[in-house]
Amino acid sequence: xxxxxxxxxxxxxxxxxxxxxxxxxxxxxxxxxxxxxxxxxxxxxxxxxxxxxxxxxxxxxxxxxxxxxxxxxxxxxxxxxxxxxxxxxxxxxxxxxxxxxxxxxxxxxxxxxxxxxxxxxxxxxxxxxxxxxxxxxxxxxxxxxxxxxxxxxxxxxxxxxxxxxxxxxxxxxxxxxxxxxxxxxxxxxxxxxxxxxxxxxxxxxxxxxxxxxxxx
Ligand code: 3NM
Numbered sequence: 212x213x214x215x216x217x218x219x220x221x222x223x224x225x226x227x228x229x230x231x232x233x234x235x236x237x238x239x240x241x242x243x244x245x246x247x248x249x250x251x252x253x254x255x256x257x258x259x260x261x262x263x264x265x266x267x268x269x270x271x272x273x274x275x276x277x278x279x280x281x282x283x284x285x286x287x288x289x290x291x292x293x294x295x296x297x298x299x300x301x302x303x304x305x306x307x308x309x310x311x312x313x314x315x316x317x318x319x320x321x322x323x324x325x326x327x328x329x330x331x332x333x334x335x336x337x338x339x340x341x342x343x344x345x346x347x348x349x350x351x352x353x354x355x356x357x358x359x360x361x362x363x364x365x366x367x368x369x370x371x372x373x374x375x376x377x378x379x380x381x382x383x384x385x386x387x388x389x390x391x392x393x394x395x396x397x398x399x400x401x402x403x404x405x406x407x408x409x410x411x412x413x414x415x416x417x418x419x420x421x422x423x424x425x426x427x
Pocket of ligand 1: 222322341342343344345347348349350351354355378379380381398399400401402
């Protein structure tokens with residue numbers, strides 16, 4: 212896959228947007244320049260059945276309009292049914308090797324938290340890995356303790372060419388640390404979902420942003 216696609220990876224489900232209309236938030240993020248989108252429909256209020264599939268199709272259509280890859284979290288069956296661009300799985304989901312067999316050439320992203328998980332993900336055919344939570348997050352109820360940038364730096368040093376996206380508590384104020392640690396991209400939920408000005412937030416999160424403070 213192209214590393215640039217990971218640069219600003221927006222993740223959203225209906226539970227993440229509070230009072231706002233999720234499709235409006237997604238379209239504003241697409242207009243602002245996100246480079247990848249993951250539908251992650253979780254929690255006690257998560258859509259199910261027909262409503263979930265309908266919402267997923269609407270998200271997919273918006274992504275297609277903006278030529279941004281549409282990735283489905285966990286739900287391999289839905290991803291295949293919709294012809295999504297990819298699937299993202301965690302360690303508690305089906306093994307990546309099985310998912311790879313099921314999805315063929317679709318993109319496969321795997322969340323990893325250790326060298327061992329990273330190596331297995333690569334053997335199993337992951338196209339990219341997600342590393343986190345880098346900072347504290349309130350968007351994932353079962354998130355592990357924040358791991359900082361050390362593992363991210365190690366992973367980059369071991370695999371210079373591997374597409375890596377960092378996740379967890381990433382905002383405009385700390386994104387520069389992520390670029391310095393060598394990630395190809397940042398994956399965010401709340402930075403965009405809670406933003407009052409999505410265009411400015413997205414611009415500030417981009418790697419070569421003039422909004423972001425750079426060290427001299
Ligand atoms: N996965 P926010 S952290 C979905 O560590 C997810 O694997 C994580 O949301 C992991 O940008 C996380 O609001 C939540 O912190 C990211």
